[in-house]
Amino acid sequence: MSPARFVSAQDLFAAFPTAAKDIGAAPNGEAPLAFAAALAAAGREMAAIAFCAYLLERRKASWWACQAMRCLPSAPTPHELRALDAAEKWVRQPDEASRRAAYDIACAGDKRSPATFVAYAAGFAGPSLKLSTAKAAEVLLIRVTPQLTAQCVRAAFLLAGARLPLSQKCDYLRSWLDQGMQLARRG
Template structure:
């Protein structure tokens, strides 16, 4: 069996203190995938999606977020350019692709889920512009937070009757990425 990045939820929270607030559920010594399943079983979908975004490495998290939005009924043709920019970085994680995704995200509507997949790729390392003159290193947690936002927005755009089922399928995909 492949080794997970974080064996327990507590391990993840210790590495990413921001995850504590984003997930909103106290960590335990439970295995990461068991913790994720327990959140899903309790219908704590926002918490489960948030935890999974942190559980995955940045490249896998971006790939997972793009895959989820592509599978959903909420994805629109207008989202394609932002999702494609994020996927370009996943497929070829070079600085030019990261910066292209970041530039596209900053010029897009932050209320749209696909914008956040582009932010996730754009914040996956390197320097991020702060203003026209300065930049700073992208925080380690920024990609996870962006994927979290993308999937929460994407989930909110789904019909209420199918939302939980679609989000559970997203989580299954996230678990596959975690075990790959």
């Protein structure tokens, strides 16, 4: 979702009812990037990152999270690399097979890993998911709500932030926010 889609931060909150709880701040009619900057200036970088997760179109939000997770100080595990690779593949080739592969890798992943949630972000980027049931012939079509990608991106950043040494956390949060805001400026 580019800034052009939302004239004000309030428009974003109206489009995504879950944003108010996830971000934890109420806008006052500011432009979207001004609202994110105000959050950061108030020392609420994680809230500003959550706002950017909602502001960005799903592919850009997933890409942003992938790049950020690849720059963490600890080396990713083999599963984390597979999860990030799958999410990036969907970003580059946003077809159903790539999206489903990202979702399947996320489902098999460590739920404490930021990379798992990046793969979920890509997996939840469509209008629905086809899931097989215990009965081989049954397939369920599950509707995916529009905010799930943003919520998964937010979760990835929260988990990544929790893993950072305290001495580096502020620098990482600012860097992630700068990257997200740059992507949003590009529209």
